[in-house]
Amino acid sequence: MIGGGMPARDIPEGPLVVGTDGSEDSLDAVRWAADLAARRNRALRIVHAYTIVIGYATELPPTQEVRDSIEAEAKQFVAAAEQEAKLTAPGVRVETALIDNDAVPALVRESASACMVVLGASGRGGFLGRLIGSTAVAVTSHAECPVAVIRRREDGTTAPLDGPVVVGVDGSPVSEEAIAVAFREAALRGVPLVAVNAWLDVEYDSTFTQRVYVEDGPQEQEQQRMLAERLAGWQEHYPDVEVERVTVLDRPRHQLLERSQTASLVVVGSRGRGGFRGLLLGSTSQALIYHAQCPVLVVRNT
Numbered sequence: 001m002i003g004g005g006m007p008a009r010d011i012p013e014g015p016l017v018v019g020t021d022g023s024e025d026s027l028d029a030v031r032w033a034a035d036l037a038a039r040r041n042r043a044l045r046i047v048h049a050y051t052i053v054i055g056y057a058t059e060l061p062p063t064q065e066v067r068d069s070i071e072a073e074a075k076q077f078v079a080a081a082e083q084e085a086k087l088t089a090p091g092v093r094v095e096t097a098l099i100d101n102d103a104v105p106a107l108v109r110e111s112a113s114a115c116m117v118v119l120g121a122s123g124r125g126g127f128l129g130r131l132i133g134s135t136a137v138a139v140t141s142h143a144e145c146p147v148a149v150i151r152r153r154e155d156g157t158t159a160p161l162d163g164p165v166v167v168g169v170d171g172s173p174v175s176e177e178a179i180a181v182a183f184r185e186a187a188l189r190g191v192p193l194v195a196v197n198a199w200l201d202v203e204y205d206s207t208f209t210q211r212v213y214v215e216d217g218p219q220e221q222e223q224q225r226m227l228a229e230r231l232a233g234w235q236e237h238y239p240d241v242e243v244e245r246v247t248v249l250d251r252p253r254h255q256l257l258e259r260s261q262t263a264s265l266v267v268v269g270s271r272g273r274g275g276f277r278g279l280l281l282g283s284t285s286q287a288l289i290y291h292a293q294c295p296v297l298v299v300r301n302t
Contacts, residue, residue: 014145015043015095017114019107019135022077025120028158029150030081031088032295033118038089039188042115046081049099049106050074074098104138111143116297118148121289140270140289140298146181148297149289153261159294163264164192164244168252168284170199171226174269178299182267183234183241185297191264192242197227198255199247223247253287260292267297 018033020026030046037044050070062070078096085094099106111117119136140147152158167182169175179195186193199219224247235243248255260266271282288296 014114015045016040016116016118017045017047017107017110018081018118019103019120019139020046020048020077020081021103021120022073022080023120023122025122025150027081027084027120028152029118029120029148030084032148032150033116034085034088034092034094036116036118036188038092040115043093043095044085044089045110045114046078046085046094046096047099047107047110048074048078048081048097049101049103051100051102071098103135104142107135107139108142108144111139111145111147114145116146116148117143118150121149121151137286137289140285143300146297146299148295150295151292153293159264160262161189161264162191163262163294164194165189165265165267166194166196166256166259166263167267168256168269169195169197169227169230170252170269171230172269172271174271174299176230178267178269179230179234181297181299183238185265185267186241187238189264192244194244194246194259194263195227195231196246196248196252196255196259197223198250198252199223200249200251220247220249253284256284256288257291257293260288260294260296263294265295265297266292267299270298270300 016033016037018026018029020030034044075098078098082094082096085092097110107117107119117139119139121136136147136149140149165182165186167178169179182193182195224245227245227247231243231245235241246255256266256268266288268285268288269282270285285296285298289298
């Protein structure tokens, strides 16, 4: 029993699933997933989902020529992704799938047997100027396994490979899952772990609100104690992972976005203790998916 009395989590069985649509962002996702699959000694499953729809102006089904053209393009996308994966990680086991379905239900279904789903931050179907494709948001909301959304920095460069893994900790059940995943990812990469407990847990802070929190010294001590307790068992389980504890009076999203500038990965729960019941994604995880400057791994409570 480790991690505040929680049992050690095994890495879920199944391949890493990566979605591709031929875009450069999806190829970023393929490269990231191939490298991780090689580190974990897992198969990489490259998935392209497509539908052949009837046009708005007619009820006639598409011609065979149209079907053949769409299928040929789909095969090209998958072949290019497979080649990129093998260039990135020559020894990785690759399997591919062309799925005749909309992307979101196809990838959510894949998540049921995957250890992780990996997606690019936007795709070919997105509107110009959108920060993230609707597919990534929907899959992250509904998947049955962790989902990684691969983002670049604002200047277009990729996140540093030697940057720390940053994890948000708030004491919620899904936060426990995030800690377990974050330690595992830091150990795989051989990088430090930064555990952040930002405890200004309100949406709109004010000078009055901050004064109340600052004057409540026992609460700050309680937050520090909670963070130490949550990390203690995991530090024993991963003794080679250097850990930095951060307890700060600030909104979680602000702290995690700031630290994403130098991180190799940010790990966060899908919905923390401050979320409303019924929401599939909390405000912090959504903000990271939209604005982080490194890959974001969203973990669900299992």
